[in-house]
Amino acid sequence: MTGRRPTSADVAREAGVSRATVSYVLNDAPGERIAQPTRERVLAAAARLGYAPSLAGRALANGHSDIVLLAMPDVPSGELTSRFIDAVTRSLAAQGLTVVVHFDVPSAPRLPRLAAMLSVRAVLSLLPLPDAELAALRRLGVRAVPAGTESDGHAVAALTRRQGRMQVDHLAGAGHTHLAYALPADPRLSVFADPRHDGVRQACAARDLPAPVAFTVPGDPPAVVAAVRALLDDAPQVTAICAYNDEVALAVLHGMRELGVAVPARMALIGVDGIPLSAYSAPPLTTITVAPAAAARHLARVAVARLSGDRATPVPVEDVLHLTPRATT
Amino acid sequence: MTGRRPTSADVAREAGVSRATVSYVLNDAPGERIAQPTRERVLAAAARLGYAPSLAGRALANGHSDIVLLAMPDVPSGELTSRFIDAVTRSLAAQGLTVVVHFDVPSAPRLPRLAAMLSVRAVLSLLPLPDAELAALRRLGVRAVPAGTESDGHAVAALTRRQGRMQVDHLAGAGHTHLAYALPADPRLSVFADPRHDGVRQACAARDLPAPVAFTVPGDPPAVVAAVRALLDDAPQVTAICAYNDEVALAVLHGMRELGVAVPARMALIGVDGIPLSAYSAPPLTTITVAPAAAARHLARVAVARLSGDRATPVPVEDVLHLTPRATT
DNA sequence: CGGTGGTGGTTACGCGCGTAACCATCAGGG
DNA sequence: CCCTGATGGTTACGCGCGTAACCACCACCG
Numbered sequence: 001m002t003g004r005r006p007t008s009a010d011v012a013r014e015a016g017v018s019r020a021t022v023s024y025v026l027n028d029a030p031g032e033r034i035a036q037p038t039r040e041r042v043l044a045a046a047a048r049l050g051y052a053p054s055l056a057g058r059a060l061a062n063g064h065s066d067i068v069l070l071a072m073p074d075v076p077s078g079e080l081t082s083r084f085i086d087a088v089t090r091s092l093a094a095q096g097l098t099v100v101v102h103f104d105v106p107s108a109p110r111l112p113r114l115a116a117m118l119s120v121r122a123v124l125s126l127l128p129l130p131d132a133e134l135a136a137l138r139r140l141g142v143r144a145v146p147a148g149t150e151s152d153g154h155a156v157a158a159l160t161r162r163q164g165r166m167q168v169d170h171l172a173g174a175g176h177t178h179l180a181y182a183l184p185a186d187p188r189l190s191v192f193a194d195p196r197h198d199g200v201r202q203a204c205a206a207r208d209l210p211a212p213v214a215f216t217v218p219g220d221p222p223a224v225v226a227a228v229r230a231l232l233d234d235a236p237q238v239t240a241i242c243a244y245n246d247e248v249a250l251a252v253l254h255g256m257r258e259l260g261v262a263v264p265a266r267m268a269l270i271g272v273d274g275i276p277l278s279a280y281s282a283p284p285l286t287t288i289t290v291a292p293a294a295a296a297r298h299l300a301r302v303a304v305a306r307l308s309g310d311r312a313t314p315v316p317v318e319d320v321l322h323l324t325p326r327a328t329t
Numbered sequence: 330m331t332g333r334r335p336t337s338a339d340v341a342r343e344a345g346v347s348r349a350t351v352s353y354v355l356n357d358a359p360g361e362r363i364a365q366p367t368r369e370r371v372l373a374a375a376a377r378l379g380y381a382p383s384l385a386g387r388a389l390a391n392g393h394s395d396i397v398l399l400a401m402p403d404v405p406s407g408e409l410t411s412r413f414i415d416a417v418t419r420s421l422a423a424q425g426l427t428v429v430v431h432f433d434v435p436s437a438p439r440l441p442r443l444a445a446m447l448s449v450r451a452v453l454s455l456l457p458l459p460d461a462e463l464a465a466l467r468r469l470g471v472r473a474v475p476a477g478t479e480s481d482g483h484a485v486a487a488l489t490r491r492q493g494r495m496q497v498d499h500l501a502g503a504g505h506t507h508l509a510y511a512l513p514a515d516p517r518l519s520v521f522a523d524p525r526h527d528g529v530r531q532a533c534a535a536r537d538l539p540a541p542v543a544f545t546v547p548g549d550p551p552a553v554v555a556a557v558r559a560l561l562d563d564a565p566q567v568t569a570i571c572a573y574n575d576e577v578a579l580a581v582l583h584g585m586r587e588l589g590v591a592v593p594a595r596m597a598l599i600g601v602d603g604i605p606l607s608a609y610s611a612p613p614l615t616t617i618t619v620a621p622a623a624a625a626r627h628l629a630r631v632a633v634a635r636l637s638g639d640r641a642t643p644v645p646v647e648d649v650l651h652l653t654p655r656a657t658t
Numbered sequence: 659c660g661g662t663g664g665t666g667g668t669t670a671c672g673c674g675c676g677t678a679a680c681c682a683t684c685a686g687g688g
Numbered sequence: 689c690c691c692t693g694a695t696g697g698t699t700a701c702g703c704g705c706g707t708a709a710c711c712a713c714c715a716c717c718g
Contacts, residue, residue, distance in 0.1 A: 005445055005469050007674055018698050023676055033696060050468070055446040056388035057674030060703045065385065076408055085432050098443065101430040103414050114427065116334055117384040139379075140334050221608050247606060254609035277576060279550050280583035282611050336704055347668050352706055362666060386704030389673045 006049040015045035022046070026053070064119045068092055068307070070101045071111055071125040075188050083292045084126065087300035092307075097121060112136035124303050126156060127191055145306050155302040157195040159295065163272045163321060164199025166288050167242040170323055172207050176240040176268060179204060180213040180231060182252055184244045193244050196272070200242050213238055217248045228255030239267060240329070246271035246278045246287055253281055253328065269328040283327030294320045335378040344374035351375070355382070388448045396447050397421055397636070399430045400440055400454040404517050412621045413455065416629035421636075426450060441465035453632050455485060456520055474635050484631040486524040488624065492601045492650060493528025495617050496571040499652055501536050505569040505597060508533060509542040509560060511581055513573045522573050525601070529571050542567055546577045557584030568596060569658070575600035575607040575616055582610055582657065598657040612656030623649045 008026070012019040017038060025034055025042040034042075045051075059065035070088055072081065089099040102114055111133050115123050122143040123129075129137075129144060137144040164181075171179060181200050183193055200212050213235045217227055231238065243249035249271030256263050263269055263283060271278060274289025298320055337355070341348040346367060354363055354371040363371075374380075388394035399417055401410065418428040431443055440462050444452050451472040452458075458466075458473060466473040493510075500508060510529050512522050529541050542564045546556055560567065572578035578600030585592050592598055592612060600607060603618025627649050 009674075019675085020677075020698065020700095021696090024697090027676075029677085035696060038696080052442050052445040052469075054389075054448060054674055056385045056394065056448050057703095058676075059385035060383075060389055060673090060705090061675040061677080063703070076411070078407065079405055082405070082432065089432065098446070101432065103411065103418065103430065113381050116381040117427070119383060119385050219605065221613075224609075250606055250609050254611075257611060276548065277579055277606055280553075280579050282583075282586060284550075338704075348705085349668065349670095349707075350666090353667090356706075358707085364666060367666080383704055386673095387706075389675090389703090390705040390707080392673070 005054075006051045008051070008053065010049055011042065011046045011051050014049060015041045017042060059119045064121055066097050067100050067118050067120045068097045069111070069115050069118060069120045069123045070099050071123055071129065072101060072103050073125075073127045073191065074104045075191065076186070080290065080292050080295060083296035084299055087293075087296040088124065088303060091300055091304050099124075112140060112142070115142045116140050122307055124307065126299065126303070143307075145303065155299050156192070159298070159320070160192050160195040161199035161202070162317060163288050163290075164196040164201075164242065165203040166321060166323060167270050167272065168200055168203035168207070168209075170270060170286070170325075170329065171240045171242065171268060172203075172209065174240075174268065174329060177209050178213075178235070178237040178239055179209065180215060180235065180238045180241045182241055182243040182248050183214060183216045184248050185216055185218050189244070196244060212242065217243075217251050221254065224251045224255045225258045228252060228261075229259060232259070232261070240264075241267060241269050243269065243271045246273045246275045246285060249285055249287070249328075250277065250281055253285065257282075264328050274324055278324075279326070286326045286329040287324050289322055289324045291320055291322075334383075335380045337380070337382065339378055340371065340375045340380050343378060344370045346371060392448070393450055394448045395426050396429050396449045397426045398440075398444050398447065398449045398452045399428050400452055400458065401430060401432050402454075402456045402520065403433045404456075404520065405515070409619065409621050409624060412625035413628055416622075416625040417453065417632060420629055420633050424633075428453075441469060441471070444471045445469045451636055453636065455628065455632070472636075474632065484628050485521070488627070488649070489521050489524040490528035490531070491646060492617050492619075493525040493530075493571065494532040495650060495652060496599050496601065497529055497532035497536070497538075499599060499615070499654075499658065500569045500571070500597060501532075501538065503569075503597065503658060506538050507542075507564070507566040507568055508538065509544060509564065509567045509570045511570055511572040511577050512543060512545045513577050514545055514547050518573070525573060541571065546572075546580050550583065553580045553584045554587045557581060557590075558588060561588070561590070569593075570596065570598050572598065572600045575602045575604045575614060578614055578616070578657075579606065579610055582614065586611075593657050603653055607653075608655070615655045615658040616653050618651055618653045620649055620651075 008022045009019050011026075012022045015022065015038075021034060021038065022042050023029075025039050026046060055065055055067070070085065072085075085099070085101055092099050100118070102111060104111065111123065111129075115137060120142060122145055123137055124145050134144050168179065179200070181197055183197070197212075197214065204210065204212055213231070215227060215231050218224055231241075241249075241252060243252055249269055253263060253269060256267060256269075261267055269285065271285050271287040272290070274287050278285040278287050337351045338348050340355075341351045344351065344367075350363060350367065351371055352358075354368050355375060384394055384396070399414065401414075414428070414430060421428050429447070429449075431440060433440065440452065440458075444466060449471060451474050452466060453474050463473050497508065508529070510526055512526070526541075526543065533539070533541055542560070544556060544560050547553055560570075570578075570581060572581055578598055582592065582598060585596060585598075590596055598614065600614050600616040601619070603616050607614040607616050
């Protein structure tokens with residue numbers, strides 16, 4: 001009694017039936033052959049004992065568990081990430097699947113090995129998986145479901161590109177023609193920064209504007225000032241900057257302030273994310289605000305839909321992204 | 330061959346030995362009874378087949394898996410969180426344990442049930458667990474290992490309190506005697522905000538200063554201005570503010586700017602965290618910088634040490650926290 | 659030559675579960 | 689009265705693994 005968790009045999013004994021009956025009842029067997037009173041006795045006994053089936057036993061018998069492994073890439077994770085995990089967990093739980101998160105830190109068992117060990121039902125991944133891992137997973141008979149690939153409209157990339165286009169739409173609408181794109185220094189962010197850059201380029205091309213001037217914003221304040229000065233010297237025709245995100249934008253803003261550049265008179269600036277601090281800069285930052293809950297729901301829906309094979313009807317983009325005009329444009 | 334993953338029986342056949350031998354070799358059985366040439370044949374066969382033991386089978390035989398469930402609280406997670414997960418994963422992997430993360434979102438199977446299903450070795454948790462969950466886990470025979478409790482020096486609380494004390498040390502050292510403490514609005518943050526508040530109070534008491542005036546900083550800009558104005562009106566003697574973290578500090582700074590209050594001349598301000606943006610405000614923010622990697626290692630070490638029952642030798646606090654003096658003090 | 663003690667394996671079993679195959683009981687029809 | 693067909697269960701087996709118990713073999717000693 002003490003410490004040992006109850007097994008289906010305990011439930012069977014308690015209910016006065018065989019173990020098989022317990023199994024049939026608790027799994028709602030398709031060929032329903034158990035009488036109602038018996039069912040109820042079993043359910044009552046299970047409840048009384050606080051019975052929870054052992055995943056190990058079940059996985060062994062079934063050949064696979066009901067675990068879906070969610071592979072998170074090695075990128076700095078923020079609110080969006082945790083909301084995404086939340087949303088995925090929630091919607092898969094509704095299908096009886098349990099989500100377990102694996103952070104792809106350069107340590108720890110590699111993804112395929114862990115997937116094999118857990119006998120997972122599928123591997124879900126927000127970003128495209130490396131080809132090598134994909135192949136290894138397939139070889140193990142594991143369903144790998146990246147939320148899309150670059151070619152067929154990878155969900156994250158699509159959303160990210162869209163943000164870049166919205167930045168350009170706003171700036172071009174205000175009459176700007178020569179734009180720059182401010183990249184973050186952390187190379188791990190390129191999975192997001194590159195598609196956003198693409199979006200900016202595409203939008204410029206669509207409007208017959210010259211290609212945006214790309215420059216990288218370093219991590220420490222003096223270097224930021226130097227980078228901004230270099231941009232002003234090298235590309236004096238630029239009058240507006242699309243920043244990778246609000247953090248980069250606020251760094252650039254700091255550089256402008258240090259150099260005495262008037263914002264937005266001489267240089268307009270727009271970010272992405274709508275972090276709380278974007279409202280508190282001097283001047284407050286214009287940005288493309290992301291509704292994290294809606295974005296996460298959108299991405300989770302795409303991912304989960306691919307799990308069942310079909311394509312999701314995406315959340316309308318207006319619910320996920322919208323322009324927050326403030327004082328830097 | 331196609332799709333089916335290899336079992337230890339496959340390895341045994343391949344190596345021309347019995348399954349038991351395979352098991353002994355691969356687990357490095359303590360009473361080493363297998364000859365070296367045989368060992369090597371088995372290891373080679375396992376490698377050739379890409380064998381990975383099934384956790385399900387192993388868990389069933391052992392009565393428990395080698396999984397440690399890391400329970401993450403429902404708090405906004407930042408860089409520290411992911412670094413902590415990384416550090417824990419890394420150090421437990423060294424002990425042959427696999428970390429699996431469960432995000433305590435209000436959906437999804439509750440922690441005790443998931444722990445039972447996975448036959449986990451232990452449940453690790455950064456913050457103290459609710460008593461109800463703790464009891465449920467114990468009843469299931471699962472070792473629950475919160476990284477300390479409030480009473481005996483809970484690791485996160487200790488670190489957090491320390492930050493509050495460091496804030497006061499700096500301000501009092503500069504001659505300030507009447508302090509305020511700026512609380513965040515999000516109630517989920519109280520697990521961190523409260524101990525930090527404690528630290529501030531303790532440090533004030535230790536120096537015979539009056540207790541700090543607490544006030545809450547709301548989420549939207551106009552409300553922030555109002556809150557700051559209220560503080561200035563209600564407690565005009567206050568000359569310095571300890572903010573819960575840099576975000577709160579930057580919000581307060583915005584309020585000061587809007588009200589034309591001179592910082593630091595009329596009001597000094599200090600944050601906690603050392604987020605990148607703290608360097609880019611006008612004026613740049615003085616703060617208690619947290620080295621996220623070191624902090625995560627420290628917390629992970631405490632948690633992992635408790636798993637093996639003993640107490641960790643903590644990382645020297647100077648490696649984790651240090652003062653970054655800038656222009657707001 | 660019989661016993662004795664290693665050495666290097668093998669055989670046998672059970673962990674908790676799902677499920678195919680089987681069986682007891684009873685009502686109804688020929 | 690026997691056979692048939694439901695109905696409502698039960699018994700038996702195997703999933704992949706760890707490990708206790710067992711055994712074949714050989715060297716050595718008395």
